[in-house]
Amino acid sequence: xxxxxxxxxxxxxxxxxxxxxxxxxxxxxxxxxxxxxxxxxxxxxxxxxxxxxxxxxxxxxxxxxxxxxxxxxxxxxxxxxxxxxxxxxxxxxxxxxxxxxxxxxxxxxxxxxxxxxxxxxxxxxxxxxxxxxxxxxxxxxxxxxxxxxxxxxxxxxxxxxxxxxxxxxxxxxxxxxxxxxxx
Amino acid sequence: xxxxxxxxxxxxxxxxxxxxxxxxxxxxxxxxxxxxxxxxxxxxxxxxxxxxxxxxxxxxxxxxxxxxxxxxxxxxxxxxxxxxxxxxxxxxxxxxxxxxxxxxxxxxxxxxxxxxxxxxxxxxxxxxxxxxxxxxxxxxxxxxxxxxxxxxxxxxxxxxxxxxxxxxxxxxxxxxxxxxxxxxxxxxxxxxxxxxxxxxxxxxxxxxxxxxxxxxxxxxxxxxxxxxxxxxxxxxxxxxxxxxxxxxxx
Numbered sequence: 001x002x003x004x005x006x007x008x009x010x011x012x013x014x015x016x017x018x019x020x021x022x023x024x025x026x027x028x029x030x031x032x033x034x035x036x037x038x039x040x041x042x043x044x045x046x047x048x049x050x051x052x053x054x055x056x057x058x059x060x061x062x063x064x065x066x067x068x069x070x071x072x073x074x075x076x077x078x079x080x081x082x083x084x085x086x087x088x089x090x091x092x093x094x095x096x097x098x099x100x101x102x103x104x105x106x107x108x109x110x111x112x113x114x115x116x117x118x119x120x121x122x123x124x125x126x127x128x129x130x131x132x133x134x135x136x137x138x139x140x141x142x143x144x145x146x147x148x149x150x151x152x153x154x155x156x157x158x159x160x161x162x163x164x165x166x167x168x169x170x171x172x173x174x175x176x177x178x179x180x181x182x183x
Numbered sequence: 184x185x186x187x188x189x190x191x192x193x194x195x196x197x198x199x200x201x202x203x204x205x206x207x208x209x210x211x212x213x214x215x216x217x218x219x220x221x222x223x224x225x226x227x228x229x230x231x232x233x234x235x236x237x238x239x240x241x242x243x244x245x246x247x248x249x250x251x252x253x254x255x256x257x258x259x260x261x262x263x264x265x266x267x268x269x270x271x272x273x274x275x276x277x278x279x280x281x282x283x284x285x286x287x288x289x290x291x292x293x294x295x296x297x298x299x300x301x302x303x304x305x306x307x308x309x310x311x312x313x314x315x316x317x318x319x320x321x322x323x324x325x326x327x328x329x330x331x332x333x334x335x336x337x338x339x340x341x342x343x344x345x346x347x348x349x350x351x352x353x354x355x356x357x358x359x360x361x362x363x364x365x366x367x368x369x370x371x372x373x374x375x376x377x378x379x380x381x382x383x384x385x386x387x388x389x390x391x392x393x394x395x396x397x398x399x400x401x402x403x404x405x406x407x408x409x410x411x412x413x414x415x416x417x418x419x420x421x422x423x424x425x426x427x428x429x430x431x432x433x
Contacts, residue, residue, distance in 0.1 A: 018257055020250060020253055020254060023250060023253050024246070024250055027246055027249050027250075031241065031245065031246060032238060032239070032240060032241065033234075033238065035240075035245065036233075036236045036237065036238045036239045037233040037236055039236075039239050040236040040237075045239075045241070045242075049241055049242065049245050049248070052241065052245060052249070053245065053248050053249050053252055056249045056252075056253070057249070057252045057253060057256065057403075058373035058403045059373060060252075060253045060256065061256065061373070062372060062373040062401050062402070062403055064400050064401065065372070065398075065400045065402070066401070069219075070374060070376075071226055071230060074230075075226070075227070075230035076373075076374060078230065079226075079230070079374045080373045080374055081233075082198060082233070083198065083373075083374060083375040122234050122235070124234075125231045125232065125235045126234075126235050129232075129235050140197065140232075143194065143197040143198070143199035144197045144198065144199070144229065145232075145236075148199060149194070149199050149200060149201050150191075150194040150199045150200065151201070153199070164194075165190060165191070165194065168193035168194055168197060168199070172193050172196070172197075172225055172228050172229070175228050175231075176224070176227075176228045179231060
């Protein structure tokens with residue numbers, strides 16, 4: 001029992017109490033995933049590391065005000081990473097990530113994609129995403145990983161804004177059902 | 184009347200709205216339980232998307248950077264209490280000067296010009312330096328840099344952290360704004376939720392002090408927008424803080 005890992009909620013409570021050890025534990029738990037997400041959005045390691053540092057510092061500072069209705073600690077932390085990375089991406093004009101399948105065929109820089117370590121959750125989400133019709137999947141990927149607004153997507157894809165919204169709605173509904181079935 | 188926002192909730196969950204639209208949705212969610220429930224369900228689905236990415240290993244030094252940044256953030260509150268001075272005994276004008284000086288000292292690398300202007304226009308710098316130190320200890324500080332028509336101006340948000348002391352923002356060099364417009368100070372949470380903290384108009388002075396009544400806890404950035412009214416959607420961002428205040432991390 002004594003070597004049982006603290007829950008995410010417990011770590012966040014410790015963070016709010018200014019416990020650096022809890023921050024280190026949170027980083028050990030999610031630092032790699034946070035970095036992978038930031039890298040996926042920004043496409044380069046230096047910017048991704050800055051985002052991760054910034055996001056963990058934000059969590060450190062924001063922990064006292066964290067409320068569960070904003071999502072569980074993991075989702076909350078990753079949403080900070082996502083927001084930060086997209087903020088940076090939108091200030092750039094030269095880089096927009098490619099769709100998932102193209103991005104993952106690209107060679108990494110000094111980092112190595114650790115594809116062999118994909119866990120069940122990873123496979124489940126990938127399967128749910130890959131089960132979507134291409135238009136819905138592409139819309140969701142470009143919005144989430146590409147940082148495009150729905151208005152930009154409408155122009156980029158040459159479809160009415162209502163179509164973009166519809167693809168997002170139906171795509172996320174299908175994903176939700178697929179994820180529910182797998183649990 | 185309840186103008187639901189269901190049409191945009193998917194885009195909101197995916198982070199695919201512009202800032203003004205996202206703020207509008209966030210404001211609605213704060214008051215509408217049914218939309219909030221739907222948004223939470225969508226957020227749960229979107230929250231799985233990070234699991235779709237290929238894992239990559241960051242450099243080992245990143246962990247050290249994260250811890251060092253938090254440790255640096257911790258230092259002001261643990262080191263400052265013995266010398267903390269009550270703001271209640273200081274006249275507002277002095278607090279204003281002290282605040283500005285503190286801002287440019289603490290963040291001098293960001294706004295060297297502002298520091299030069301202040302140091303050349305006040306003969307009381309030494310006296311205020313003592314006050315500055317007391318403000319620095321234990322206070323959290325964000326510097327917002329003006330942009331576009333507000334370039335050259337700036338504002339420092341102080342959270343004194345002392346019991347009963349309200350946060351405030353000290354602006355310098357605010358330009359005049361059109362009749363009927365207002366400036367709004369926003370507090371931004373780590374997950375990019377915006378909360379209105381104060382609305383004001385420039386008073387024409389070099390320095391302007393604006394009190395904030397909102398709770399600072401839970402927010403880590405701030406911004407100022409130029410708006411048509413003190414409510415509704417926000418307009419153009421004219422000033423914003425860095426993504427995170429500077430740290431001593433490498």
